Amino acid sequence: MNHPSGLPEDTLRVYRLRVSHPTDSTAGLARRSGLPREAVARAEGELSALGLLRPSPAGGWVAVAPESAAEELLAAEEQEILRLQITVAATRARLHSLSGHFLEARSLRTVPGDIETVEGLENVRAVLADLARGCRRSLDSMQSGRRVSEEAIRASLPLDLAQLERGTTIRTLLPRSARADRAAVQYATRIREAGAQVRCAGVLPSRMLIYDGTGAVLPIDVDDTARGAVVVRDQALMAFLRRLFDHFWEHSEDFLDPGGAPGDAAPRGPARDVLLLLATGRTNEEIAERLGTSPRTVVRTVTELMERLGADSRFQAGVLAAERGWLDAPDPEDTPRAAEEDPEETR
Missing domain, CATH: 1.10.10.10 (Winged helix-like DNA-binding domain superfamily/Winged helix DNA-binding domain)
Structure with missing residues (x-):
């Protein structure tokens, strides 16, 4: 059974005897402890590794107080920990110092009249997440094509639900053909249950997202949305895109209730x-x-x-x-x- 220090009882007994009998040889300590000489030598080696025994100039071993042994043994590790803490703090300070540059650059990016091109699917998703975080009033979404990709649904659903949780008004337009798509129907059901309005139309010109009526995201290539997107904040273009969305919305029908829709x-x-x-x-x-x-x-x-x-x-x-x-x-x-x-x- 080990002592709370983690030392075996035999090792602890050898340490106590070495403290009280510093001049005893290993053989003498074996006779006092009743342990085999090999066991005493093994215990002395373990105590030496912990810094609890030091070689004596006169031969044999000298016992060292646990506090002194700990300070000497752990000094190097404590120095390394301190060095890492300083490195972490310095790195954090350098990264935080970039916050002002980021905010300034983003404010320039959002000046009315700016049109930004974002290439690559991951970069587009990062921009969409950033715009979603800043959206507070309304989100108008339009999907085009015969099918709505499941990847687009997986990316949109958590953002839409978070928007609705914050009280944002969401209007979503889907192609009428998406009624035959099980994933699209499940997506429409989820967001409508959370408070969104979901309608559909026969032909929709492009995928489009309009945030708070002040910023819009459109694909660079309608047939390959993975290529990238265009972020629009120009006031004239935004007025046109809002009217375009409203036009299709006014001529749409309920996505989940086709039987009761006049357009059907x-x-x-x-x-x-x-x-x-x-x-x-x-x-x-x-x-x-x-x-x-x-x-x-x-x-x-x-x-x-x-x-x-x-x-x-x-x-x-x-x-x-x-x-x-x-x-x-x-x-x-x-x-x-x-x-x-x-x-x-x-x-």
Whole structure:
């Protein structure tokens, strides 16, 4: 069993005997302690390593007080600790001295009229995190493309939830096609439960984030957002971007409740005629000939219908239209048109 000092009892006994009998040889100390000579020699070596025994000029060992041994043994370690503490303090002071430069540079960066280019995905994320920390009133978010990447969702979700926790108003616009994306639906559900407004539209021009209406972030390349971003604070450009976002917001519909959204109503008039013929598998030229209109008009109508449905193909558009009941829904415009064409049938 060891003493609280960590020394074995035999070693402690040898130390006590060496204090009281400094002139004894190792063999003599072995006789006094009742320990084998080898055990006494081993204990003396351990005590010497701790500085508790020193060689005597007359031969043998001299016991040293524990306080003196500790001071001598630990002096070098304490000096090293002190040196490290000084190094840490100096490094901290040097880094803190850069705070003024950072704040000054950031204030210059945020002067109205400044447009900043940020390259690289990690640098963009750092800028977004910095802007999110400073955002207090509103965050307008627009996503483009047929799908919203899961990586973008993972990066956005914690920032959005933190903003909502601080009381920031969030409006998020997603592409209508994202309704078929499980990750996008989960993301929209989470942030709407936390207080955000989430809507969607058929075609959105670009990914865009507007912070407090005073700063915006847009991708350098819409098709490759990892390339970098442009941070805009120019007042004229910001006014345009705010109007652009508001325009799409006003013409959007609820992302999570498509059934109750006016924008999700079945098409009417010529658009319905195009849809019915599209669902039968006819080409744009055949539809144009059948309806007596130009192929360009048909192409534009088909494109708008596919965007509203979030369809990637003409066949899928027909399937989705059938699922929504668009092919079966009566067109309110049919009856008036029939009355005009053949008044006799209305009698």
